[in-house]
Structures are given as C-alpha cells and as structure tokens.
Amino acid sequence: xxxxxxxxxxxxxxxxxxxxxxxxxxxxxxxxxxxxxxxxxxxxxxxxxxxxxxxxxxxxxxxxxxxxxxxxxxxxxxxxxxxxxxx
Numbered sequence: 001x002x003x004x005x006x007x008x009x010x011x012x013x014x015x016x017x018x019x020x021x022x023x024x025x026x027x028x029x030x031x032x033x034x035x036x037x038x039x040x041x042x043x044x045x046x047x048x049x050x051x052x053x054x055x056x057x058x059x060x061x062x063x064x065x066x067x068x069x070x071x072x073x074x075x076x077x078x079x080x081x082x083x084x085x086x087x
Contacts, residue, residue, distance in 0.1 A: 007047050
C-alpha cells in the first residue's frame with residue numbers, strides 16, 4: 001500500500017500513536033512460503049503497470065462520506081450501477 005501511495009505522489013499521514021499502534025507478532029517463516037526470487041523485478045514492473053492496471057475507467061457517484069472512530073477511517077458509500085443519476 002505504501003508503494004501505491006508514493007507511486008501516485010500521495011502522502012501518508014500517520015495517526016497519533018495513542019490511537020494507531022500495533023506490534024507485529026514474531027513468527028517463523030512458513031516452510032512452503034519461500035522468498036520470491038522475482039520480488040524486486042515485480043515491484044519495479046508494478047510501478048510501470050500501475051497506471052494501466054487500475055479501476056480508473058470505472059464511473060461511480062459518491063452517495064455518502066462519513067468519518068468513523070474519531071477520524072481513524074472513512075466510510076464511503078458509492079453507486080456504481082447508476083453513477084450519473086442524482087437522488
């Protein structure tokens with residue numbers, strides 16, 4: 001997600017640590033989940049494909065936009081079936 005934001009020249013705003021805090025659980029790498037040797041090439045290619053591989057062509061109308069949990073996230077309701085119709 002961080003790479004998608006930086007590729008599109010958007011900034012990441014982090015919440016106050018009293019609200020948004022996490023600790024990663026320690027774990028051993030799964031035996032069947034080996035490191036992908038093509039990881040770096042895929043990440044480089046993702047930046048080039050990002051503009052073509054999106055839902056930018058989808059038309060939608062935002063029906064409702066509401067902040068939840070003291071601004072921690074947005075709840076957004078959209079209409080994708082009839083994006084040009086106004087209520």
